[in-house]
Amino acid sequence: MEIVLVGLNHRTAPVEVRERVSFTAEQARRASEELRSRGLLEETLVLSTCNRSEVYGVPPESSHETAPGLSNFLSEFHSVHIDVLGVSLYHHYDREAVHHLFRVAAGLDSMMLGEAEILGQVREAYRVAHEQGATGPVLNRLFQGALEVGKRVRSETELGARPMSVASAGVRLAERIFGKLHKHAALVLGAGTISEQVIAQLRDRGIARLLVMNRSQERADGLAKQHGGEALRWGDWERALPLADVIVSSVATEEPVLLRDMLERAMAARGNHALFLMDLGLPRNIDAAVGKLYNVYLYNMDDLSDIVEQNRRARESEIPKADGIVDEHVGKFLSWQASVELVGVLEELRSKMREERAEFIRSRVDTLRHLSEADRAHLEKLMDEMLEGLLLAPAQRLRGEKDLRRKIQNVEALRDLFLARRGKP
């Protein structure tokens, strides 16, 4: 009952390799089927995100023997030469594989520390594999544990609590002023990548009304249509500015686009309702004097970058707490695994002892001829009871062992000493 993991991620592989080795949902299903049909794995699960492709499995043979076969499989499946792939792949076995997965689910292994999406991706990968029948008792337990770790880290630490991009930091700041955005309007000036990122964040946070302005009306129309907003004519400030509670500006300009007197008029028109402005342009798009107006909150790129940096430090300070949760659950999983292993080892040992006993009686049959059939059966029963008695005390001690490391070592020792070992070399 060993676990093997073969994969690559943003730390070990450049994006060119990662994109070649990523799995679509259909490919993940097919790979799972092939891995099992080829007998490489008994249980399997493919986890593929934009930053990682990983295959988790329970091999029929020693996990160390299975790993090279899995590497070759990935190379063949994605038609990437093993020499290219080999340098990027990592292999983890048993404890390390469990630890790795739990860190992944916690967001500790993500490119953006503590990102929330990974837990959903792990959940989805598990759902697909489970529905396909590719998982069994080990991977079921493993991934249920991973999901629990992810949930606990999110609820008990602040690892994922703070925004880590300028766009999300800005939108979260707007929420500090307005609360939920579902009754508010946002005006986005510019139609570039940054504007798109902010719009995505605003939509994600439920902004009620989205207005887009851009020098190129065509691009404004396109962006507004794409995100369910309204495009306004560039320069129609008297109409646009009073409508918005949040204004985001990211346009290429030498001079500020929004001046103090324009915003003064807008504030008067909107009855001094609070206004939040994000100036994401370089050079700045909004006159700095606007920030002095009553009930106006102006944040530029530097201000927001400072917040992101503060948040990054705050997230990093949560790593030890998150690692503690991961370690706790790794311990729980290994304890469960050792208990299951113990049952199996004891069963094997019992069966082997019975075989030995039968062989012993067979080999000594001549010396036992004077015994009747009933006596021999009675003797066999007594020997079985004696063997069972021999096993009972160590089995009870092993079951009750609190020290996980010692428990695993003892189960391993039992297997090594008394059974033909099929495990690690």
Add this chain to the structure above:
Amino acid sequence: MHYGFFILTVAAYGLSFALYLLFLNTGKALTGRLATLLLAGGMVAHYFALLARSRGLHTVPYHDLSGSMSLFGWLLALTYLALEFYHRQRSVGALVLPFVLVFFVAAHLAPADRLSPTEAHGTSFALHVTLSILAYSAFALSFVLSLIFLVEERLLHGHKLRDVVWRLPPLDLLEQMSQSSVLIGLVSFGIGTALGFLWVDRLSHKYSFYDPKYAVTLLLFVSYAVYFRLARTTGWRGARASKLCVLNFLIVFLSFTVVNFYFSPSHRFF
């Protein structure tokens, strides 16, 4: 006899305060719910403490300084709890509970009153006093909320984002909560004052009423009505309205202390 209730109340309020603080720090929903539960528990114990004291002294709880302060604390907790449920916001609990606790403990330590009972009595008088104290507690709550608003607004305006800014309620919500609180205060103040004038009418044949409390009450009513109007409909919304609310509370404080003690013959502790 009511010493047991005193201990119970202090313990429940104290624990509730600790949990509200923890909730403010961690944002864990369960901690917040437990804090609310303990606050409700504390209020029940506080109610029985008030009841036991009233029975012991054969008088209403607001007859002396101690009872009046204790009732103020209880009504402050009640108003806060109502706002917490209505606005679904627990983050300010940690900043309100200390006031509740201080008023309750101070009431316990306050010296016994030796003044003779007033001539006014009965349900309408009880309602007059209770509603007036409820109004004071609601105004006190709006004062706390306005202070939080001003601090948070200053931090946001000055780009000095500390951890606490991410924990406190949004500015918009703080304003709404403060306005709700003032509305509770205005309504109870209006009804309470009207009931008070019933007693002025009843006792006018015996006494001549030139009580400065009337002028202060009128000033308070107008000040809070002006705040309510400005905060909702004009360019004063935001920090200016919050500053006005803080200033208004200074009048409440003066009315509750200096005016009552030194200038008002018919109002002592309410």
